[in-house]
Amino acid sequence: MQNMTISPAKGNRKFLKKLKERNIDVQTCYQCGRCSAGCPIADFFDLQPMEVVRLAGYGMEEKLLASETIWLCASCDTCATRCPNSIDITGLMDVMRELALRKGIKPAVPQVPAFHLSFMESVKRWGRTYEIGMIGAYKLRSGDYMGDMKLGLSMFMKGKLSLVPHSIEGKPEIRDIFAGKGKEYER
């Protein structure tokens, strides 16, 4: 099925090729709906998981990358585990999220990528996550100053968040990873 695109005229071939490289065979979807049925967050999605897979099969990248679904999906892997055709739906979500960021597409739920990028910033800087620094960076990035601080605050009061960053010796290696070392041939 891998070579048979449903609608090659409209499809974005580069996107489909990328999925193929990652072994995500969206063309085998027969719209049974198991993925949507088991998804714990589907109620909040603008596109249901089964719709995401079908649109991906059509190569309809623009609509997918602009959706809320790609950012609200928690990568719980319930859908992918239950798909009778073993379609790696979570992997598909990953590909779309990364592509949306690389293309600079305005995220439909901006605070979610802001959070992930703050987390990654912390890893890049220290080699490990620094919770307080990360939460601060997230607040700055997302402009979500008034948003949810309660959980962070109660954890802070309980002494659960570390006050000093955990730094590792191998920081230069981590920086190389972020700089794309080893990836040169794939570019």
Place this chain on the structure above:
Amino acid sequence: MKMAYYPGCSLQGTARDYNESILDICNTLDIELVEIPDWNCCGASSAHMTNHEVAMRLSIRNLMQVKDEKLDILVPCPACFQRLKAADKALKHDPYHWDVDDYSPKFELVHISTFLAKPEILERISAKISRPVGDMRVACYYGCLSLRPQHLTDAVNHEMPTTLETIVSAVGARPVSWSHRTECCSGSLTMTRPDIAGKLVGDIVRAAERGGANAMVTDCPMCQANVEGRQLDINPSGPHIPVYYATELITAAMSGSYPEKQQKVHLVSAQVLQNHLNQAALSSTEETR
């Protein structure tokens, strides 16, 4: 017995108490843990959601840091476990792609509950129990990442796991049967979309109550913080259900007490475990009379 150990960032921050209980158990059972030197963050969900290459290489570096490739690696955090397993499988499949010349280690990555539920380990735990956790009715909560996706985790039964129930029974508590054992709590959205996390946690907590539980037990630091913390928003006045680490139940049963210091780290009242230990003590003195 000797194992390598990958604690991960959570166990040095929000889940320090989890780490302490693990070290305590291993100490009591004579299991020497050798921390992987200079390990880095596994990247968790944030890495694989935003940058596949970085995500893989972060976990690959951790595997490259392993010095004694014969020691199995104990991993408590399900997110770290899933990421390390993903790196391990990718390296076994095609080491060259990841700039590794040869990858054929003798170790296995072992998630903590799988490890503790092994018959020989349970036997050693049982031998050290000073006071079984009385009649505490426990909803065992697995969440996602130690189980799914199965092709990465190699979980024996990803829809109907039993390791936590096995552990909880071994320390004398009573696991209840309930519906949401492997449902997602959306921990990765808890800061950004508390509304979604609140709904999912609400469903999970109500399901545990329907099952008759007065406590929950997990092995996931994100689930622990999210399921306890979100109850404060969705039901400010309580009552709340505390979420213990399975390892906390083990240390409590071994020492016979669940000290105030440990209770205080929880975001909701976590007294019920001590109450049950007290009851168990009372009924055992009555028996001896």
